[in-house]
Amino acid sequence: MAQExxxxxxxxxxxxxxxxxxxxxxxxxxxxxTLDNTTTVQYAGLISSLADKARSVVRDLDPSNDLTFLRIRSKKxxxxxxxxxxxxxxVVQNPTD
Known part of the structure; x- marks a missing residue:
């Protein structure tokens, strides 16, 4: 599994x-x-919290549904x-590429 x-x-x-x-x-x-420790901790905490909230919204709208993917685009x-x-x-990427 780890190799995968x-x-x-x-x-x-x-x-x-x-x-x-x-x-x-x-x-x-x-x-x-693959990011530095400070950036990793910041993204991990904030994005996992956002994903939990998004999953909750999807389930509130339809209890038989679930969040499968979330995309956030900013200027950077x-x-x-x-x-x-x-x-x-x-996954974090540059939006212009």
Whole structure:
């Protein structure tokens, strides 16, 4: 499993414009990252909290539904979030690339 995660992160990281990737557990604690520690902790905490809120909204609208992907675009970055049962994959990229 760990090897599969490593290969996936390397494949994602090889794409043009990718700033970094983070895998966090269900509590928002970073497990793997390609970013520096300060940036990782900031993104992990804030994005996992946002993903929880987004998942809650989706379930409030339809209890049989679930959040599968979340994309946030700002002037500086685009953040793609793929939540799973136990982990959340966060990918940060430059939006112009």
């Amino acid at each position: 995660v490593e290969e996936t992160m390397k494949r994602i990281q090889s794409h043009k414009g990718i700033v970094g990737t983070i895998v966090v557990n269900s509590e928002g604690v970073p497990i793997k990252t 970055h685009e953040i793609m979030v793929a939540p799973d049962k136990e982990f959340i994959l966060i």
